[in-house]
Amino acid sequence: MAALHFHNVTLGYDRHPAVHHLNGEVARGALVAVIGPNGAGKSTLLRGIVGILKPLDGSIHLGGLDARDIAYLPQSAEIDRSFPISVFDFVGTGLWRDAGLFGGIGRAARKKILRAIASVGLNGFENRPIGTLSGGQMQRVLFARVLLQDASLIVLDEPFNAIDAKTTADLLALVKQWHGEGRTVLAALHDMEMVRNHFSETLVLARGPVAWGPTADVLTPENLLVAMRMCEAFDDSAAACAADDAPSRAA
Amino acid sequence: MLYDALIGPFTEFEFMRRALAAVIALALAGAPIGVFLMLRRMSLVGDAMAHAILPGAAIGFLLSGLNLFAMTAGGLIAGFAVAILAGVVARSTGLKEDASLATFYLASLALGVTIVSIKGTNIDLLHVLFGNILAMDDQTLLVVAFNATVTLLVLAVIYRPLVIESVDPLFLRTVSRAGGPAHLAFLALVVINLVNGFQALGTLLAVGLMILPAGIARFWSRDLTAMICIAVIAAAVSGYAGLVLSFQTRVPSGPAVILVATVLYIVSVLFGRVGGIVRQLFPGRHLEA
Numbered sequence: 001m002a003a004l005h006f007h008n009v010t011l012g013y014d015r016h017p018a019v020h021h022l023n024g025e026v027a028r029g030a031l032v033a034v035i036g037p038n039g040a041g042k043s044t045l046l047r048g049i050v051g052i053l054k055p056l057d058g059s060i061h062l063g064g065l066d067a068r069d070i071a072y073l074p075q076s077a078e079i080d081r082s083f084p085i086s087v088f089d090f091v092g093t094g095l096w097r098d099a100g101l102f103g104g105i106g107r108a109a110r111k112k113i114l115r116a117i118a119s120v121g122l123n124g125f126e127n128r129p130i131g132t133l134s135g136g137q138m139q140r141v142l143f144a145r146v147l148l149q150d151a152s153l154i155v156l157d158e159p160f161n162a163i164d165a166k167t168t169a170d171l172l173a174l175v176k177q178w179h180g181e182g183r184t185v186l187a188a189l190h191d192m193e194m195v196r197n198h199f200s201e202t203l204v205l206a207r208g209p210v211a212w213g214p215t216a217d218v219l220t221p222e223n224l225l226v227a228m229r230m231c232e233a234f235d236d237s238a239a240a241c242a243a244d245d246a247p248s249r250a251a
Numbered sequence: 252m253l254y255d256a257l258i259g260p261f262t263e264f265e266f267m268r269r270a271l272a273a274v275i276a277l278a279l280a281g282a283p284i285g286v287f288l289m290l291r292r293m294s295l296v297g298d299a300m301a302h303a304i305l306p307g308a309a310i311g312f313l314l315s316g317l318n319l320f321a322m323t324a325g326g327l328i329a330g331f332a333v334a335i336l337a338g339v340v341a342r343s344t345g346l347k348e349d350a351s352l353a354t355f356y357l358a359s360l361a362l363g364v365t366i367v368s369i370k371g372t373n374i375d376l377l378h379v380l381f382g383n384i385l386a387m388d389d390q391t392l393l394v395v396a397f398n399a400t401v402t403l404l405v406l407a408v409i410y411r412p413l414v415i416e417s418v419d420p421l422f423l424r425t426v427s428r429a430g431g432p433a434h435l436a437f438l439a440l441v442v443i444n445l446v447n448g449f450q451a452l453g454t455l456l457a458v459g460l461m462i463l464p465a466g467i468a469r470f471w472s473r474d475l476t477a478m479i480c481i482a483v484i485a486a487a488v489s490g491y492a493g494l495v496l497s498f499q500t501r502v503p504s505g506p507a508v509i510l511v512a513t514v515l516y517i518v519s520v521l522f523g524r525v526g527g528i529v530r531q532l533f534p535g536r537h538l539e540a
């Protein structure tokens with residue numbers, strides 16, 4: 001059964017598409033890399049999946065999943081790290097689904113939070129304000145929150161950007177662990193070697209789907225060249241899109 | 252001697268006791284709101300809103316006198332009208348939201364002063380602009396206390412979404428729809444507390460007892476709970492010391508309270524544990540880890 005189903009999805013801002021006419025589905029338990037140049041629409045697509053952005057056209061179905069069964073790891077730049085919040089409290093926000101507005105954080109929940117922090121190698125950092133962490137440490141904190149969310153669909157927006165090899169290896173192991181547990185994982189990535197070696201399925205985006213399927217078939221020089229030649233036009237006087245449903249992958 | 256100067260005014264005069272109770276209520280509710288205004292980078296939005304709510308509060312004031320319910324209702328309507336109009340103009344024209352808000356709050360301030368000038372007296376105008384906490388009656392004090400209580404209760408309800416929305420708004424949007432309502436409720440609390448500060452400090456200084464204590468707290472802690480506690484204490488101390496200063500020197504009470512808060516702010520800028528100037532100049536020997 002599919003975890004995600006895209007039907008002629010167009011996502012964008014102010015009527016300008018960032019990704020258009022995406023069709024296809026992501027199987028439950030799949031490990032999918034979303035690749036493409038800057039501005040290709042990777043983050044926009046992920047925002048559409050987690051419900052932050054409504055499609056301009058078409059629809060995204062979550063295959064019976066509740067929206068709260070999704071864990072989303074945003075790019076670090078979206079987070080205000082000057083806010084005075086400790087690592088413990090920040091990771092603890094991952095328990096929102098259980099705690100909500102008023103639910104208490106009891107002993108069991110505190111243990112869960114501490115375990116998640118320990119799982120990403122940040123023992124002893126619990127009381128540190130997030131503003132004092134390095135980029136790699138902050139990324140570990142974000143992974144700890146995803147761990148705590150215990151979601152069946154995990155959406156990661158450029159999770160390995162600007163972090164060292166050791167941190168990348170540790171966090172990649174977590175991604176593979178989630179995949180091993182049968183969770184569906186989608187990650188926007190730039191490292192082609194990592195995609196080739198660790199992700200079974202790849203979607204190449206360039207403001208629209210270029211190719212989607214098994215990584216070995218999709219990650220070809222031809223497809224990458226098409227993606228690199230992507231048109232970045234953003235034209236206020238453009239005519240309304242007349243394209244029909246353009247299937248990008250057999251559903 | 253010291254007793255006469257610091258305690259005497261409050262044991263001797265009922266109006267001083269009422270004023271003290273009012274500044275403590277304002278400190279308890281306004282300072283936490285100020286901390287969130289500052290952390291959400293909305294300090295100047297708070298200042299702009301203080302001016303924007305003037306016409307509504309002025310109409311309430313002229314219709315019902317110093318009835319804080321009427322002033323709060325008028326202030327809320329004017330505040331939201333300005334916020335919404337500024338937002339609509341910004342989104343439909345491409346003008347930046349701060350520029351749009353600046354235009355509307357200035358127009359609103361001018362309209363408010365005009366209403367009070369035409370319909371009221373100069374004393375009314377001075378009262379609205381600068382307040383007079385020493386003239387507070389029992390009924391007004393009760394309204395101030397009621398507004399403060401409502402503020403603390405609502406803040407308790409929206410605390411979690413407000414914190415998460417401040418630090419990681421995208422995350423909150425993926426797990427809950429509470430972010431939007433929490434932001435609106437927070438704006439309403441800002442307006443309620445600005446109107447609450449009218450009687451004590453006037454429209455021009457009402458935001459002072461919210462923002463200055465928050466600024467002070469930022470220099471002493473990196474923890475949100477501690478910051479809120481420090482801000483409340485700083486606001487209450489400023490209120491008390493400002494009242495004593497006003498009583499002893501005949502300086503108007505509103506400016507006296509804000510001037511004391513300013514002194515505390517300068518001390519914090521110089522000697523604060525977190526980023527204070529002296530601490531930066533003489534940081535001590537570096538640590539091992």
